[in-house]
Amino acid sequence: MKHLSQEKVYQIVQGIDIIEVISEFVQLNKAGKEFVGLCPFHKEKTPSFTVSPAKQLFYCFGCGAGGDILSFLMKYENCSFVEAVEFLAQRQGITIAEKKGEPFEDSKRREKELLIQINELAAQYYHELLMSSSAGRAARKYLDFRQIALQTRKEFCLGYSKDSGKDLLSFLQKRDISPTWAKEAGLISTPHQGGGEGEGYDRFRGRVTFPIYSHDGKIIALGGRKIDEKAFGPKYLNSSETGVYSKSSSLYGLFQAKQFIRATGLAIVVEGYLDFLSLYQGGFKNTVATLGTALTHGQVKLLKRYTNKVIFLYDADQAGISATLRGLDIFQQQDIDVQVAMLPSGHDPDSFVRQYGPQELSKRIAQSRPAIEFLIHQSIQRSGISTVEGKVKATKEILLILSKVSDPLVRMEYVKLAAKHLNINEEMFADELQRKIQEGRRGGWRQATRAGSSSPSLKEGIDCGRLLAAADATQVAERMLMGLICRGHVSMDEVLAESINESDFQSESMREIAQVVYSLWRDRKRLVSEELILALKDEKLKGVVSGFLFEEVNYEDTKRVFQDCVAKIKSRELTRKLQSLHHEIKSRSENDSEINRLLKEYSEIKKRIIIG
Numbered sequence: 001m002k003h004l005s006q007e008k009v010y011q012i013v014q015g016i017d018i019i020e021v022i023s024e025f026v027q028l029n030k031a032g033k034e035f036v037g038l039c040p041f042h043k044e045k046t047p048s049f050t051v052s053p054a055k056q057l058f059y060c061f062g063c064g065a066g067g068d069i070l071s072f073l074m075k076y077e078n079c080s081f082v083e084a085v086e087f088l089a090q091r092q093g094i095t096i097a098e099k100k101g102e103p104f105e106d107s108k109r110r111e112k113e114l115l116i117q118i119n120e121l122a123a124q125y126y127h128e129l130l131m132s133s134s135a136g137r138a139a140r141k142y143l144d145f146r147q148i149a150l151q152t153r154k155e156f157c158l159g160y161s162k163d164s165g166k167d168l169l170s171f172l173q174k175r176d177i178s179p180t181w182a183k184e185a186g187l188i189s190t191p192h193q194g195g196g197e198g199e200g201y202d203r204f205r206g207r208v209t210f211p212i213y214s215h216d217g218k219i220i221a222l223g224g225r226k227i228d229e230k231a232f233g234p235k236y237l238n239s240s241e242t243g244v245y246s247k248s249s250s251l252y253g254l255f256q257a258k259q260f261i262r263a264t265g266l267a268i269v270v271e272g273y274l275d276f277l278s279l280y281q282g283g284f285k286n287t288v289a290t291l292g293t294a295l296t297h298g299q300v301k302l303l304k305r306y307t308n309k310v311i312f313l314y315d316a317d318q319a320g321i322s323a324t325l326r327g328l329d330i331f332q333q334q335d336i337d338v339q340v341a342m343l344p345s346g347h348d349p350d351s352f353v354r355q356y357g358p359q360e361l362s363k364r365i366a367q368s369r370p371a372i373e374f375l376i377h378q379s380i381q382r383s384g385i386s387t388v389e390g391k392v393k394a395t396k397e398i399l400l401i402l403s404k405v406s407d408p409l410v411r412m413e414y415v416k417l418a419a420k421h422l423n424i425n426e427e428m429f430a431d432e433l434q435r436k437i438q439e440g441r442r443g444g445w446r447q448a449t450r451a452g453s454s455s456p457s458l459k460e461g462i463d464c465g466r467l468l469a470a471a472d473a474t475q476v477a478e479r480m481l482m483g484l485i486c487r488g489h490v491s492m493d494e495v496l497a498e499s500i501n502e503s504d505f506q507s508e509s510m511r512e513i514a515q516v517v518y519s520l521w522r523d524r525k526r527l528v529s530e531e532l533i534l535a536l537k538d539e540k541l542k543g544v545v546s547g548f549l550f551e552e553v554n555y556e557d558t559k560r561v562f563q564d565c566v567a568k569i570k571s572r573e574l575t576r577k578l579q580s581l582h583h584e585i586k587s588r589s590e591n592d593s594e595i596n597r598l599l600k601e602y603s604e605i606k607k608r609i610i611i612g
């Protein structure tokens with residue numbers, strides 16, 4: 001287990017600028033003293049996600065998520081506290097000392113490091129073969145033919161794997177990497193016969209290789225394209241999935257392109273390595289390749305860190321179109337604006353740039369259309385609505401497309417457009433669409449996507465609001481007082497002077513926060529918001545405290561508010577005392593000598609409650 005003291009963690013967090021780190025994941029814009037963006041933790045159209053450089057905290061006014069940079073990373077990357085700290089440590093070149101013993105998590109991490117190391121060795125080995133060996137001549141010729149510039153070959157570490165099929169294994173073995181690990185790294189294929197026995201051979205033999213980078217720049221896999229069209233095997237090939245590589249959550253080129261995607265606010269999505277490289281070297285550096293037809297949920301989430309707008313480049317073939325259709329649900333869930341730019345029939349992005357040049361491509365991109373509109377036009381063109389059959393077919397297809405649009409206002413706009421192009425009655429078309437949507441609901445898929453898209457924290461927020469409305473005045477007072485304490489509007493000395501103790505906070509969340517606040521105060525005789533956030537273990541409570549810190553309060557008389565809160569909280573104690581006195585008085589006989597004293601005490605407490 002890595003050794004992490006509170007001080008060490010604090011030091012690591014202190015060395016980080018929260019704006020810098022969060023803007024790698026969320027597009028942030030400056031708004032006054034703070035930065036705002038669309039919340040990655042709930043679906044929204046206007047930004048309520050706020051990051052404060054002064055506080056080094058984030059808070060979402062929409063869903064209540066909040067905390068420091070560690071809470072952000074844990075929530076966003078769904079990683080552990082230690083992993084989040086490590087991520088920040090690495091950025092600053094700080095190493096975290098390891099304690100003896102090696103629990104499961106650490107050996108896993110070491111395994112991942114080894115897999116990456118093997119991939120990087122292999123990529124480098126293939127790269128050198130491509131750049132300077134005589135064996136690489138055919139591959140160089142192939143890349144010349146595809147007009148991939150020398151600079152591009154270097155920047156993306158392109159390579160060549162010899163035809164023989166055993167080269168990589170022996171190269172790795174000289175570096176103490178066993179065939180088992182080479183296989184584990186996804187670079188070796190096992191012979192079909194013999195059920196995986198034997199050492200296997202280079203998966204990419206006879207191919208140009210394209211290293212696949214993780215979004216933070218590590219080589220996690222390779223892709224290969226054969227250079228002899230007549231050679232055995234598929235045209236394109238990727239590493240098998242490994243402990244560090246999953247096809248559905250990687251995007252080719254993202255590491256190199258991400259800064260350009262963020263700068264332009266737009267990602268161009270293509271399918272293949274060569275499409276990507278062609279565009280990138282043609283000046284379209286904000287491009288990524290999916291290495292497959294449809295974008296997956298994981299890939300969209302990855303893109304969403306850098307942009308909310310995506311353009312697909314397609315030629316007029318059907319495969320691309322149905323891929324767009326399949327991806328629409330995912331994009332809608334993530335609130336990404338999807339556009340489609342068309343290329344002339346028979347052209348892919350690579351061949352188009354080579355034939356017409358970057359300027360022509362810029363024009364095509366500028367003419368891109370919203371995906372739905374594009375799909376409607378495609379359907380009409382393909383079906384040919386001059387015949388009855390064609391019209392029926394197109395209508396059915398378009399109904400299916402529009403039934404996937406979740407925003408009713410947007411849907412109505414498209415109904416108008418579609419009805420006009422299909423030359424049918426708009427109202428009838430709208431009715432038919434409504435029927436289709438209801439059918440879909442009965443079928444269940446809509447409900448499923450609905451449930452998936454509303455975040456649990458949002459639901460909690462609503463429940464929380466309802467609870468608050470029903471809460472008694474003392475609960476409100478507890479919250480207000482805790483807010484005053486967290487923002488430093490009152491000092492702990494003042495609070496203790498009023499003999500408000502941890503136990504005076506009785507609502508569950510306030511009590512838990514109070515426990516941490518009081519113990520920090522006891523240990524350090526100070527209350528610093530960063531330390532408080534760090535010390536809170538529960539993510540929800542971090543959110544609550546961040547909420548206090550981001551709250552814009554302008555009390556005319558803070559001391560007066562403080563006194564009110566104290567009185568309210570104390571009055572609960574008094575009420576309880578009153579009840580027990582009441583009970584006691586009733587239980588005694590009229591001529592008990594104590595009764596007068598009890599009655600006097602009772603009326604005094606009652607007076608204090610009324611004044612409070």
Ligand SMILES: [Zn+2]
Pocket residue numbers: 039040041042049060061062063064065
């Ligand atoms: Zn939110």
